[in-house]
Amino acid sequence: MNFRYRLIRFLSGRYGPDTLFYVLFAASAVLALINIIVRSLVLQITVYLIVAFAIFRVFSRNYQARSRENRVAEACLRKAKNRINLRRQRKADFTHIYKKCPYCRAVLRLPRKKGKHTTVCPKCGKSFGVRVYR
Secondary structure (H helix, E strand, O other): OOHHHHHHHHHOOOOOOOHHHHHHHHHHHHHHHHHHHHOOHHHHHHHHHHHHHHHHHHHOOOHHHHHHHHHHHHHHHHHHHHHHHHHHHHHHOOOEEEEEOOOOOOEEEEEOOOEEEEEEOOOOOOEEEEEEOO
């Protein structure tokens, strides 16, 4: 048997790289770069543990557990991307301001008019004062 055949046989049935693997690998690379400046033994051990966990996940045969972990990681990444996009959209909106209702914490989109205003939350029906500066 040649080496290529043995390698293919060894890798068959393994989970392989996924989104969480790439996130772990990127995190370990960033921490390694930070560790070049800081030179901390704890940080270096953390990098080694993250890389070891990522490699363990790649060679694991437990598809269900690894795919479950990946689904959770992708959900967290999707939530973070949505928050970033929402923040970017709100920052680009020059005609409205976004305020939270102090009673129910619903986010309200209000017109940007300078001064003191009273608004009614459509979710809980309570009124509260809003002050717009610019």
